[in-house]
Amino acid sequence: MPDTKEKKLLVDRKAPVLRAVAKALTAEEIGSAQTLAVIARMKKALHAEEDGVAIAAPQIGESLRLFVVSGRALALARRAKKSDTPEKLDDLVFINPEIVKTSQKKKRLEEGCLSLRYLYGKVLRYEKVTIQALDEKGLKAVYGASGLLAHIFQHEIDHLNGILFTDKAEDIQDVPPLSMVFFGSSRFSSYVLEELEKMNISPVLKIESARDPLPVAALQELDADLFVVASFGKILPKAVVEMPRFGTLNVHPSLLPALRGASPIQSTILTNSNPGVTIIKMDEKMDHGPVIAQEVVPIEPWPDHYATVEEKLGHAGGRLLAQIIPAWIRGEIKAKAQGHALATFTKMIKKEDGLIDPAAPAVENWRKVLAYSTWPGAYMFFKSKTGKEIRLVVKEAEVREGKFTPVRVIPAGKREMTWKEFLLGNA
Structure with missing residues (x-):
């Protein structure tokens, strides 16, 4: 068994152990005090790194067939499937792991490694894998994974075979440490930040409330390299925008110069525009700065409910930003001025904007249901058989034979129900 004396947490990137095929643990070694001590050291090293996932x-x-995946990574993987708030999960230990099944499809994702600090590259791996392993107690378990978690499993098993991700990666970049402040106050912001953190770009400070005064003095003292703004809800003053060495980048959920302003996602749905994201270098005017990167984001079916569109654009914007930041700070990207003459603008949404207009084309009212599904909600008034006017929030609708038809509604003061259920008692 290995010596468990106190050592520095991670070995040097040139250490021979990183290039050796690790040995399997025997039944006697699994669960032993020495193995548990190794696992404890691994967890200590993992959690010493803010961006560590495994x-x-x-x-x-330690040349042993053993790896640990952090609870944070497991929570991120679960959130990717459920689209809810990440829960707290325990780290998982995998002893003598082996891949027993893979998908036919492969996907290229950006990877880094705690042992190869600041190197990142795109690695082609199976989209889905199933692995078999033992836990700390020697109990056998089978784990299925897709997306990020599948890549993590394959990355770690490569380590056990003396393979580093740089052996397989394309477009390897050396990204130095970056001091970044993140401004964001919405779900869109959280999706952008999630993608940045997947790529080991974590803020030294998060400012999440647009209502509070900006901590200008603290920002000056921090002397950050970069500010990132994503759906913050407040226009930053020029003095703040120009503070960081590499400027302030904004992730905007439309294809600028189209749909500048407060409600680009809702307006993309309402106008049936191509969904997309734009990264700009901010100036003192709203959504006015030069474009650094832009991407159309296919969403199927289209259009869709606001929350779905927001999530997909947020993740796409975060991925695009993570891709361009290294080149931006190296001075390899030149921002291009927007075509200001082509600019269109969106408005602040009010509650009354959700009113269904019987005189409007059916498809416009249908898009209104989708665009305002999170807030303020599309609504209409229905005169019942008793003559009472009932306010209905329309949760789902369709266009049937050219007519706008509610599918699910919430009558004032009542539960959500189907349109047919509502008509039974009121028509």
């Missing part, structure tokens, strides 16, 4: 035993100098 660690293999060779990375702390």
Whole structure:
């Protein structure tokens, strides 16, 4: 068994152990005090790194077929499926892991490694894998994974075979440490930040309330390299925008110069525009700065409910930003001025904007239901058989034979129900 004396947390990137095929643990070794001590050291090393998602035993100098995935990574993977708030999960230990099944499809994702700090590259791996492993107690378990977690499993098993991600990666970049402040106050912001953190770009400060005064003095003292703004709800003054060395980048959920302003996602749905995201270098005017990157984001079916569109554009914007930040700070990207003459503008949404207009084309009212599904909600008034006017929030609708038809509604003071259920008692 390995020596468990106190050592530095991670071995040097040139350590021979990183290039050796690790040995399997025997039944006697699993659950032993020595193995548990190794696992404890691995967890300590993993949690010492703010952006750590997993660690293999060779990375702390132990040539053992053993890796640990952080609870944070497991929560992110679960959130990607459920689209809810990440829960707190325990780290998982995998002993003598082996891949027993893979998908036919492969996907290229950006990867980094705690042992190869600041190197990042795109690695082609199976989209889905199933692995078999033992836990700390020697109990056998089978784990299925897709997306990020599938890549993590394959990355860690490579470590156990003496393979580093740089052996397989394309477009390897050396990204130095970056001091970044993140401004964001919405779900869109959280999706952008989630993608940045997946790529090990974590803020030293998050400002999440547009209502509070900006901590200008603290920002000056911090002397950050970069500010990132994503749906913050407040226009930053020029003095703040110009503080960081590499400027202030804004992730905007439309294809600028189209749909500048307060409600680009709702307006994209209402106008049936191509959904997309734009990264600009901010200036003192709203959504006015030069374009650094832009991407059309296919969403199927289209259009869709606001929350779905917001989530997909947020993740796409975060991924695009993570891709361009290294080149931006190296001075390899030149921002291009927007075509200001082509600019269109969106408005602040009011509650009354959700009113269904019987005189409007059916498809416009249908898009209104989708665009305002989170807030303020599309609504209409229905005169019942008793003559009473009932206010209805329209949750789902369709266009049937050219006519706008509610599918699910919430009558004032009542539960959500189907349109047919509502008509039974009121028509």
